[in-house]
Amino acid sequence: MTPGESAAATRARLDAATAGLDPPLAVVDLGALDANADDLVRRAAGRPVRVASKSVRNRAVLRRVLARPGFAGVLAYSLAEALWLAGADGDDPVSTDVVVGYPTVDRAALRRLAADEQAAARVTLMVDSADQLDVLDAVAPPGTRPAVRVCLDLDASWRLGPAHVGVRRSPVHTPDQAHALARALVARPGVALVGVMAYEAQIAGLGDSPAGRPLRGLAVRGMQRSSARELAARRAAAVAAVREVAALEFVNGGGTGSLERTAAEPAVTELAAGSGLYSPTLFDGYRAFRGRPAALFALPVTRLPGPGLVTVAGGGWIASGPPGPDRVPVPTHPAGLRLVPTEGAGEVQTPLRGPGTAGLRVGDRVWFRHAKAGELCERVDELHAVSGDAVVAAWPTYRGEGRTFG
The missing domain is CATH 3.20.20.10 (Alanine racemase)
Incomplete structure (x- = not known):
């Protein structure tokens, strides 16, 4: 998100930049x-x-x-x-x-x-x-x-x-x-x-x-x-x-x-x-500074199970540490989405509800922020480097280079 950029504009920019790519995918802005x-x-x-x-x-x-x-x-x-x-x-x-x-x-x-x-x-x-x-x-x-x-x-x-x-x-x-x-x-x-x-x-x-x-x-x-x-x-x-x-x-x-x-x-x-x-979500709660979310991941909408509900593929990208609500990924774009408490972020699918579901259709994407920073890279083979509204590079993660260090 650039200074002064609305959430809707950020979503539109990221969608445009990655339009030719299939989610799940991750970007670094x-x-x-x-x-x-x-x-x-x-x-x-x-x-x-x-x-x-x-x-x-x-x-x-x-x-x-x-x-x-x-x-x-x-x-x-x-x-x-x-x-x-x-x-x-x-x-x-x-x-x-x-x-x-x-x-x-x-x-x-x-x-x-x-x-x-x-x-x-x-x-x-x-x-x-x-x-x-x-x-x-x-x-x-x-x-x-x-x-x-x-x-x-x-x-x-x-x-x-x-x-x-x-x-x-x-x-x-x-x-x-x-x-x-x-x-x-x-x-x-x-x-x-x-x-x-x-x-x-x-x-x-x-x-x-x-x-x-x-x-x-x-x-x-x-x-x-x-x-x-x-x-x-x-x-x-x-x-x-x-x-x-x-x-x-x-x-x-x-x-x-x-x-x-x-x-x-x-x-x-x-x-x-x-x-x-x-700047993952665990670092949102500081008074001394406020980072700009730079790493996000997108999941595709695969179901419309009912009014005010959508389901995305995957999503259970839980962060390490003491289990709790602050360790789950946060649906960020479009605004107005939240996890369903009885299901949370699932292994193979994640239902979402809220006003942000309006207008979402099968094949659209939802952008999430991870709770921690580098752990996102253990889920994807590459980070798509986004400059403005374009992907300018695909940078392999450790996982994408075949390196796993625990």
């Missing part, structure tokens, strides 16, 4: 994608933004974004994916600076990393325990491989006594724990500690202005303010403790929902973001 990328850079306030590939899952989109000022490097979600993006499979690299955002015990991928000196220089592993490196040493002992770059994963959750606010990731929570692990990593043969990462999911991934729930929004904002204050002090202390034993190249933090807050922390040298590029 280049005008919206570029505007979202510009907004992420603005919000990052001078910090480079590392692109979270799990929220993109399309090499052409990654290349387009990384070519823009303000973006640098990839935060991957799988070592096999990181090797591919770094050019270890013989393709031109998407990036020569790829950090794997999660620990890995993929022995085949670890063997490949250890056998490729160039890949080892381009890819950084995530660790929060020496146990993870035991797996590496078992398949490629020190002395038989180049030094492997590692990043220490610092837990960014907020703890109030027994209460835990945030995701459960790293066991490394305190500056003392970070210092102890850093010392162990520096002393370990065949390992180079080059970075620290701390992802504050309770701030970056939780909307502070949920539609129709003002009291919840008030509570979330209060929690996020308190959590951000605590984390800023703890992260600074942890980074200082790690720097006592290692010369760090980077300190990564933040996400689409927390760029302004995290960028204000002197200890952080770079940010991470990805979902904000596509």
Whole structure:
């Protein structure tokens, strides 16, 4: 959707652009994608933004974004994916600076990393325990491989006594724990500690202005303010403790929902973001920013089961996370459509009702937004790149390139 463009105009433009294609299909609106990328850079306030590939899952989109000022490097979600993006499979690299955002015990991928000196220089592993490196040493002992770059994963959750606010990731929570692990990593043969990462999911991934729930929004904002204050002090202390034993190249933090807050922390040298590029529905509930929907998918109308009802083929493209209404795809164009509560988004068909059904006929298409960003690409082989009212390219997704990384 372009600024000032009505929902009806957006629908007409997307329909016109894809008129020669059969749904199901997915598009990336280049005008919206570029505007979202510009907004992420603005919000990052001078910090480079590392692109979270799990929220993109399309090499052409990654290349387009990384070519823009303000973006640098990839935060991957799988070592096999990181090797591919770094050019270890013989393709031109998407990036020569790829950090794997999660620990890995993929022995085949670890063997490949250890056998490729160039890949080892381009890819950084995530660790929060020496146990993870035991797996590496078992398949490629020190002395038989180049030094492997590692990043220490610092837990960014907020703890109030027994209460835990945030995701459960790293066991490394305190500056003392970070210092102890850093010392162990520096002393370990065949390992180079080059970075620290701390992802504050309770701030970056939780909307502070949920539609129709003002009291919840008030509570979330209060929690996020308190959590951000605590984390800023703890992260600074942890980074200082790690720097006592290692010369760090980077300190990564933040996400689409927390760029302004995290960028204000002197200890952080770079940010991470990805979902904000596509702007899925889970990111509609933030006060600090409003993205433009850039990734949508279309399904064909196949039935007219009764007055005020239409049925589209497929539709059960449910997002990961705790099951709930916020994880289902949202019918967006034409306006005025909603899922039928007793059926929801179905595996092979999805009924819709509401005033938006007026005028829809068999063979027409309904446009949906996914709840999450990159997961849409696991459902389609390509994203049709739309500029204005024309498709200008068909960009294969990871799935379309025959790559599945879990």
